Amino acid sequence: MTERIRSALGEHFGHAELRPGQAPVMEHLLAGRSAAAVFPTGGGKSLCYQLPALLLPGLTLVVSPLIALMKDQIDALAARGIAARRLDSTLGAEGHREVMERVRDGSLRLLYVAPERFNNERFRAAIARVRVSLFAVDEAHCISEWGHNFRPDYLKLAEFAREFGAERILALTATATPRVLEDICAAFRIAPGCAVRTGFYRPNLHLLTTPVAADRRDGKLLGLLRERPRGPTIVYVTLQRTAETLAGRLAGAGLPARAYHAGLKEEERTRVQEWFMASGDGIVVATIAFGMGVDKADIRYVYHYNPPKSLENYAQEIGRAGRDGEPAICHLLLCADDLNVLENFVYGDTPDVGAVRGLLGALFAAGEAFDLSLYEFSARHDIRPLVLRTLLTYLELEGWLEAGTPFYADYRFQPLFGSGEILDRFEGERRIFLEGLFRQARKGRTWFSLDPAAAAAALGCDRERVIRALDWLGEQRMLEVKAAGVRNRYRRLRAPEDTDSLADQLHQRMLRREAAEIDRLGQVLALAAGEGCRSAALAAHFGETLVEPCGHCSGCRGEGAVTVERRNPPIPPGLGTELEPLLESEALLGTPRALARFLCGVTTPKLSRARLGSHRLFGRLERMPFSEVLAWAEARLE
Known part of the structure; x- marks a missing residue:
């Protein structure tokens, strides 16, 4: 040093x-x-x-x-x-x-x-x-x-x-x-x-795994929380509604438990976090939205009520325990019923090949230079926003498109002084320009709205001058300025000879990513199923070799491998008949993947806009593996 x-x-x-x-x-x-x-x-x-x-x-x-x-x-x-x-x-x-x-x-x-x-x-x-x-x-x-x-x-x-x-x-x-x-x-x-x-392994973390049935999991968790000495605790769950329900049950049993997830208002999340930071025995039941960057050294327990979606997530989440170097328990309650929900998150991100073809057709027909709203394109082509950004990034990396600087299509401002008082601070050409700029704004109840591109065209200047003027007036506290409606600029570098072929390639790439994500979940199950030291197996995943077993994980304690057997219910024999009226009226469900997503309760932008999430058959097969439902849908739609 x-x-x-x-x-x-x-x-x-x-x-x-x-x-x-x-x-x-x-x-x-x-x-x-x-x-x-x-x-x-x-x-x-x-x-x-x-x-x-x-x-x-x-x-x-x-x-x-x-x-x-x-x-x-x-x-x-x-x-x-x-x-x-x-x-x-x-x-x-x-x-x-x-x-x-x-x-x-x-x-x-x-x-x-x-x-x-x-x-x-x-x-x-x-x-x-x-x-x-x-x-x-x-x-x-x-x-x-x-x-x-x-x-x-x-x-x-x-x-x-x-x-x-x-x-x-x-x-x-x-x-x-x-x-x-x-x-x-x-x-x-x-x-x-x-x-x-540096070394990944931390010897003070005790990695335990217990298989448990869904109907006995709450009782098992409650028993562990009561048996062990109290200490700051995080219980990780997959869904926001699970966080709310489980926190309520633990609080009803007399434990100091509160829920935390991204669906809460910012003020409530802050209150829960500050309460937990100050508590010596608080229990936060949380989605993965909680914990990152929370520097609390004395967390004694991290429970996984639902399994993590990858070993990387698992390592991050258990890493929040025992930062003070004292022993901490990281206990995974492994339930087979959770696996379908985690897999469906992955499958919901893969668009139909037809959606990718439609996207490329729109992009390459848009001209050499164009801009787009990710939100609008997501809804139009039935591709989730993050997946759309990924596809656009692939097209950039492969030299089809070049991204420009994103811009705001709409500005809103609220004068903090009268317009005459603002204009009196300027003279000559600058005053004339601002008078013209203010005339281009449309007045709402309290805010004025302005399209910078349209205003620039009307005033015979470039768009950047309009933006600079609004920013300067905002900095000088003459206006309160807000920007909205982000649009992403692109320039077409080259066009494919066969758009459908390129769409097929991109779709295959998305399928490979899907398979990789499913494999990550499989790695979590493989860790639980291992016979030896779990700490050593987890460290090896990150490139570290332990000299000797940790001596205190489930494997080292002789608790044996944990196997997870799925007990999937059969597909109801009359489901095809029940679906017929819906399939006749909804072209949206006309592909196997779209139908499988609907039956497994996985939403997409178009499905949400069509309000199919409230249909009685939505999520009818959510307890079944997506791959099996997809195979059934393929046979049904042949």
């Missing part, structure tokens, strides 16, 4: 020593090199950019998908007197202005944003004028198509970092397999020697 790092560590963070791996990562960054840090959950990844941010001259831009992480880290940094802020959807206009002013005047050391923030042309224009000394990307495994949580927006981050002239990049993750780490380093141009991986 260099003297610069040691001095800053003591002065700003009150520590005398660093955790394993932190020093080499920081030394790479301070020497001007980009780096990757693969540390287990709770291994101290955040300090790897927080400390260098204080020693580097410009702004450290931290990209994270987790609002909870941003909030917690910024609160902790503020308590240490370190200037850090965030830009996210919870900020009002005044808060956004204040943050951007501090970015521009150089008084901010760290700025936290979500990947989607780069879709905002105003933000991109502002950051392009700022010195970005460090571009830190949390959850960097999302950049890999073969990672467990691929997000198309992440593929663009490396390009953005280069566009802004970021002087160095730090990619951070807790769950990169060797293959995924290779993808991360290639995308961000990180030298292999600058990728620092």
Whole structure:
């Protein structure tokens, strides 16, 4: 550890020593090199950019998908007197202005944003004028198509970092397999020697697995919670309604339990999180929306009421236990009835080949340069928004399309002074321009709306001048400005000779991703079914070899392998007859995959718009494996 790092560590963070791996990562960054840090959950990844941010001259831009992480880290940094802020959807206009002013005047050391923030042309224009000394990307495994949580927006981050002239990049993750780490380093141009991986295995975590029937699971969980000494506890579930129901049952049994999921209002999520952080025995029943970035060291138990969808998710979720180094129990209650629900999440993401063909037909007929609304295209072509973004990204990576800067199609503003008072502050051509701009706005009850492109055409100027004027008036607090209606620009680089053939190729790629996701769930079952040390098997998945068995997991305790047998009900013999009237009236269900999704209770944009989710046959076969329902649908529609 260099003297610069040691001095800053003591002065700003009150520590005398660093955790394993932190020093080499920081030394790479301070020497001007980009780096990757693969540390287990709770291994101290955040300090790897927080400390260098204080020693580097410009702004450290931290990209994270987790609002909870941003909030917690910024609160902790503020308590240490370190200037850090965030830009996210919870900020009002005044808060956004204040943050951007501090970015521009150089008084901010760290700025936290979500990947989607780069879709905002105003933000991109502002950051392009700022010195970005460090571009830190949390959850960097999302950049890999073969990672467990691929997000198309992440593929663009490396390009953005280069566009802004970021002087160095730090990619951070807790769950990169060797293959995924290779993808991360290639995308961000990180030298292999600058990728620092610490040991994944944590000896204080006791990995237990118990098979349980659905009708006995609540009783089993309640018994475990009562038998074991109380301590801060997370119970992970798959569905939001399960979180609400189970938290209610535990609270009704006298336990301090509360639900947490993405469907709650922001204020309620904040209350639950703050209650849990302060509690010595609180129980949070949560979807995976909870836990990321929550830095509570004394979590004693992590229960999986429903199985995780991959070993990467499992590792992340159990990694929140026992960060204080004391023993913690991570207990998986494995129920066969859960598997179909998890699989259906995966199958619902794969569009029909006809939907992909329709999408490509629209894209390549749109002209050399065009823009589109992802929301509108998703609904029109019956492809979920995230899947649509993935398909568009594939077309970019393969050289068919080039993405431009996204823009807002609609602006709204509310004058904070009378229009005459605003115009009196200007003269000459600028006053004439603003008079004309205000005349282009349409007045609602309290807000004016403006189409920047139409206004620019009417005024004989470029669209950028309209945007700059609105932004400047907003910054000067003459207007309150809001932007909406994101549209994504594209330029066609080449057109396929056979659109259907390209659509088939993309569809096959989506099917391979589907198979990979199903295989990840299979890896979770394989871990439970293993005869030996579960800790060693999990570590091996992330490229680490244990010298000896852990001695305290279910395998080491001699509890034996856990096998999961599905007891699938048969398809009702009269179902085909029941479906006939619906199939005659709904062309939407005319393909095997669409019919299988309907019967398994999996929604799509068009199915939701047709309100078929309320039909009595929707989800009729949700307890059956999707593959079996799909085979039945194929035979039925032949």
